[in-house]
Amino acid sequence: MSKRLLIYGLSFAQINRATNTLGVNILFVIIEARFRKRTRALKNAA
Numbered sequence: 001m002s003k004r005l006l007i008y009g010l011s012f013a014q015i016n017r018a019t020n021t022l023g024v025n026i027l028f029v030i031i032e033a034r035f036r037k038r039t040r041a042l043k044n045a046a
Helices: 002-045
Strands: none
Touching: none
């Protein structure tokens, strides 16, 4: 029983790590897109 729980815990940790890195990557993409829009707007205004 405890062995099965350990395996579930390990797989859950791996899935959690994968989703965390994915979320961070998406966050960076969104931030970069906003930053590009802002710089583009500044260039157009100048």
